[in-house]
Amino acid sequence: MNTAGTFRAAVVRTPAGPDSIEIIDVPVVEPGPGEVRVGVAAAPVNPTDLGVVSGFFHDLGMIDQPEHTGLGWDFAGTVLATGPGVDLAVGTRVAGVVLGFDRDFGTYAEQLVVPATDLAVVPDGLDLVTAATVPLSGLSAAQILDMLGDAPADGDRLLVIGAAGAIGAGVAALAPDRGWRVTGLAKAADEQFVRGLGADFVTAVEPGWDAVVDATPQQTWGLKPVRDGGVFVGVRPNIVPAVERGITVNVLMVRSDGPRLGQLLALAAAGRLPTRVHAVLPLDRAADAHRAMAEGGARGRYVLEP
Incomplete structure (x- = not known):
């Protein structure tokens, strides 16, 4: 992770398939009231991400970002900083989901700022890569x-x-x-x-x-x-x-729900909710993960580690 007030994130400017994914430097933003800045440890590649990168959702008029579109929906990581009114200690392991298509940030990033109400604490015994596959x-x-x-x-x-x-x-x-x-x-x-x-x-x-x-x-x-x-x-x-x-x-129009996510993470930790990881790749290989997922046949998620 960069230390000069920026972090890396994967985005698309002009969607044209995996080759259009770029890694850019983004300024660090401090959390406001009720918000948390999370250091992302793992972010799965979901089928909707392939649609964003291909331009499918742009063509439907669901994305209209002036500069770039963020990638990634769910994540797991650790709390880096909290805003006023948040009762989460720095270092707490958390997971969550970022919803919506038309946004300039996503979970394919070294960090992100999200509402604390959208987060759930990852239980002991569940690693962050596996936990990241649960939210969405x-x-x-x-x-x-x-x-x-x-x-x-x-x-x-x-x-x-x-x-x-x-x-x-x-x-x-x-x-x-x-x-x-x-x-x-x-x-x-x-x-x-x-x-x-x-x-x-x-x-x-x-x-x-x-x-x-x-x-x-x-x-x-x-x-x-x-x-x-x-x-x-x-x-x-x-x-x-x-x-x-x-x-x-x-x-289905999925909604973020921190308390419900906490229950689901507990079920995953207990082996009652299935979780499958096919492969783990670094953020720099986001395009490779998209190509591999598009080929089909994988059982489990490709997960990026920023």
Whole structure:
């Protein structure tokens, strides 16, 4: 980390794929009231980051930064400084998530300033690289389950499409606590992992499910697998199926929630929330991580260490 009042961060100016990622020096900003400056130890590469770097979200009009766009959503690290009203000691291990597309900063950085309410303390026994993979996918899974609610006694069959992915696996692992009988849909090679979550397993979609969570970005099947009067939850706000057959349609818009994140980190530390890291790379190799993730086939996150 630089010591001359700046730190390094990965950004894009004109998005054109991984080669457009730049590492720049950014001035250090001190935290204001209710804020924390965190030294970032780990930041995962998420599918949405690939969309930012490719220009997909710029083309949708969701990003309009005048100079550069920050990259990265979730992170883990240690507290470097706190603003007034924050009760966190310097050196405390924390994790959190930075939401929204249209911003000039992100978690692919040596440090960042965030509201203290968005942070959770990382429990002992959970390393920071693993902890960094929890905020975005874990909060997404938990908030999807909030949309589903408790399973009705006469309609508790839940199909999770993309159950081997980070969000889908979280839903599959946590849904039984809400009374759902879970079946995960994934590729045949993922059967052992999905069954290890406690779910049944299928490789093809069939109709008739009481509830369906589609945790894939493609949303290929729409409402076809859902029975009349059932429930559907998707993860793409720009792909919302038209309501039909009395089906309740929900779409995730993930929210930051420090206390809930603390619970999820505890579940991860206890082995109840799945976490998978495919590879750890230095910040300078952010472009390589994007290329590798775009090729597909990885099980687990690429994580950057600033």
